[in-house]
Amino acid sequence: MKMSPSPEVVKRSLSAHSVIGLVVGALMYLICLTGTVAVLAFEFERWEQPEPAEFMQYDEHVLQRALTAFLERVEAVGETVFIVLPTAELPRIHVADENHEWFVEPDGSLGPAVAAPWTQMLKDLHVSLHLPTSVGIVIVSALGVMLLALIISGLLAHPRIFKDAFRLRTGGSKRLEMADLHNRLSVWGLPFHLMIALTGALFGLLGPLALVAATAYYGGDQEALVADVYGADLVVDEDVQPLQIGVALTHLRQMAPDAEPIFLMIQHPGTRHQLLEVAARVPGRLIYAEIYQYGADGAYLGHQGFSDGIAGRQAIYSIYRLHFGQFGSGAVKVLYLLLGLALTVVSVSGVNIWLARRGGRDWVNALWCGTVWGLPLALVAAALQGLLVGMAAPLIGLLFVWLGAMVLCLRFADEVRSRKTLQCACAAALLLLLLAYYVVHSEHFGLPGNLLINAGLLILSAVFGILAFRRITPAVQNPLP
């Protein structure tokens, strides 16, 4: 039985694939590249702000003192106070509410304020394009849908995709080379691409779906819907008393010895509705955490059921770690980096195929070259801005450099020259970033985590240098970004 689609379906699907890819190409590239770099968000946070104390061992008194100090310092405390506990990725304690956030010293006193604006900018770009979150997250999720549409149309448009599954031809026509690269990376990365697209789409589309479903089935009561999916919020009403964090943590250690507490949530602190929730990772599970609930006196009240509740609750609470590669060992992060980079290459090569297919050169080629090679340079420049002149508005620096790169490429009207210039500039900027980091944070330069990032930056600089100075064979026509 022949399963391949008809030539007409192939033709139409290819047309749809091209249209969707071209419409979302630049934004898809931005999302893919920032997402790839954001896999190392924890590492960049530590690198960007190396001063706070790092420690894995703490006792309950430290947390108690930190909470007391936080409540004393903040006049109007929010509804929820978080105490984020040290993990292998981020061995620091910090205490926060909606508007304030400080690191905690080993003795429980408050340390410096949390400030990693470049990493925050990177995450904001990826999650919401730096737009107001409610709007931006929906747009980014719509891009996740477009990635799904590209996967569907790509599969329909390429009936030979499995027949050619192991074939990569280079050196011939640029279009064929790009098409082979695009298709090979796409077909073997399919499980990862599907997962990223679907989980990415879910983050922002849950809201509109919940709004409609709540109106239809819950009389507009969104909290009732949320309770059905995530479990109902526990409401306590008891005399105000000091929180017994130690009692709660001791109980948790006895009840679930394998669970690793990652943060505490103190709901309605200092009121009759005060509630302590301990979020703890469950070994071997992709759920972000199980939430264990305790009264102010440390009495166990129950758990949310993310690990053993309804299947839907477990599934929906597993998408975050899966999307961001925050599970397993450091090797998973390396694989996510490689697969994310591959998806980025797929997004660029898709547009390159179209450019090669149309042949010749015009302003579109130049603009695309500036978009592709300007963004890495802009990201490095924004980090450099932070180190040299403070981190007032890293996004401004990023946009300035990115737009500048596009203008430069339009002015050069020569993709090879433009690309080499931008690659060279990126290599130099990375070296400058390393130098600046050494000057500003010399005492933290060699810390194990920072050393890894610094070595990575050095290698990246060498890669950009090699790309910039490699010889382009004269026979290659229509050079592409």
Added chain:
Amino acid sequence: MIPSFLYDLLALLLCVAGILLLRLSWRRQRTALVWTGWLLLALSPVVWSVSAGVEFAVSYALLALSIAAWLLIAVNVERQPAKAGNGAVDTATLPATTALHKLGTFLVAGPLAASASLLACALLVGLASGAESRGNSMVLTAFVFPLAWGAAVVWVCASDRLLRTAGLLLVVTVVAALGLMP
């Protein structure tokens, strides 16, 4: 007791061996090799689950599968003599349509297809479940909604009859909205 890293190693080897067999059988009529390759790939997460649990195991196996295949492709690159392009811009690489048609396609594939998928999926929540299992239906629908919208986008962009496509999506939107009314 066998150390867990040995299970990890065995699972990784099974994955690599599976891909290798698929590569060896590629473009040759060797059905046994193909089936053995797929069998080894299927066994990989099973072995991994012993040391890492089922959820991590499936993720690890799929990640390793991609990387192993790319590595095999990379070592088997075919180098070809360079070919020259003709230097002219071919503007006919996309369907020639008016600006109005492009805007229409955007609106139909964007807001209209999104509304149709959203309302149809929300209707499914009610049809697929009673009040007691609505949480599960909500989550299932949440996973279906992006897929439905994505498929609708492909359909709209592949269609050469935009008005008919828009009309059908509008009908779905209206019917689903009526079905959702209390």
